[in-house]
Amino acid sequence: MMKPYIQLKNITYCYPNNSHLAINNISMTIYTHQFISILGPNGSGKSTLAKILNGLLFCDEGVVIVDAIQLPEEREQIWEVRKLVGMVFQNPDNQLIANTVEEDVAFGLENQGISIDKMRIRIDEALDKVGLTSYKTVEPHHLSGGQKQKVAIAGIIAMKPKVIILDEATSMLDPKGRKEVLQTVKQLNENENITIIQITHDMQETLLSDRIIVMNNGELLLDGPPKKVLSKRELLHSIGLDVPLASELADRLREKGFPFSEDIVTEEELVRELWTFL
Numbered sequence: 001m002m003k004p005y006i007q008l009k010n011i012t013y014c015y016p017n018n019s020h021l022a023i024n025n026i027s028m029t030i031y032t033h034q035f036i037s038i039l040g041p042n043g044s045g046k047s048t049l050a051k052i053l054n055g056l057l058f059c060d061e062g063v064v065i066v067d068a069i070q071l072p073e074e075r076e077q078i079w080e081v082r083k084l085v086g087m088v089f090q091n092p093d094n095q096l097i098a099n100t101v102e103e104d105v106a107f108g109l110e111n112q113g114i115s116i117d118k119m120r121i122r123i124d125e126a127l128d129k130v131g132l133t134s135y136k137t138v139e140p141h142h143l144s145g146g147q148k149q150k151v152a153i154a155g156i157i158a159m160k161p162k163v164i165i166l167d168e169a170t171s172m173l174d175p176k177g178r179k180e181v182l183q184t185v186k187q188l189n190e191n192e193n194i195t196i197i198q199i200t201h202d203m204q205e206t207l208l209s210d211r212i213i214v215m216n217n218g219e220l221l222l223d224g225p226p227k228k229v230l231s232k233r234e235l236l237h238s239i240g241l242d243v244p245l246a247s248e249l250a251d252r253l254r255e256k257g258f259p260f261s262e263d264i265v266t267e268e269e270l271v272r273e274l275w276t277f278l
């Protein structure tokens, strides 16, 4: 059962030293258990939106409601919001600061008034959920990029979040690292009911999600299930975005007279229909 978890009502944001709006009148509801991808060209406001969702920035106009906490009005509850909505950033090397993996995961838990015993349990659980139990005492700089991002994710999980936002968290990783991180977040979404919001430029990655939001010029351009959003090929192309390879191919073949369905997005779907034309 999906319930509304974050609500944005007519939010607007302008950076103090900037003349145009980074976020221009966006309203939307994010539900529990969703897996959302946010797409959009450079400078379209994706990272700004992410920071507003977890209280790193406060909107100038409008209201953000996270788990019944209203921002910016109830800004004294900002630490609670940051606990509920965790963020993973692009560069794995900027996110780990401690001497060992377990100390890094512990970092956010300190100052939370949790007993040492409970902290240990939380750390072990978090490392187990990202599959890094055996790396507990390893120094973070010995890890691969993908493993570093998973430690960052474990640090968030230890705080018992409801939402994890990944801001291009896989873009600096090699294909193996990408796959590891994506599998991890997919499992957290499915097994732990954590809402995932991933900002990405990778069309294939959006196919993991059940909802795609496309931003352009600080505005919400498209919002819906992947098949619906990705079928707007011309609109996406017009703002400089690609569509998945399978959609593109189906499109070209359709022009050549093969009656492919409009909503093909995965290679499996393409192949399945291709067979019927032989």
Ligand SMILES: Nc1ncnc2c1ncn2[C@@H]1O[C@H](COP(=O)(O)OP(=O)(O)OP(=O)(O)O)[C@@H](O)[C@H]1O
Binding pocket: 015, 016, 017, 018, 021, 022, 040, 041, 042, 043, 044, 045, 046, 047, 048, 049
């Ligand atoms: N710290 C800042 N100070 C001033 N303007 C900023 C700042 N950060 C972002 N902006 C501006 O706000 C707008 C939205 O930027 P944002 O970083 O949210 O875009 P984005 O969609 O995340 O882009 P990218 O794909 O490059 O990461 C852009 O016009 C950008 O120039």
Ligand SMILES: [Mg+2]
Binding pocket: 046, 047, 048, 167
């Ligand atoms: Mg960004």
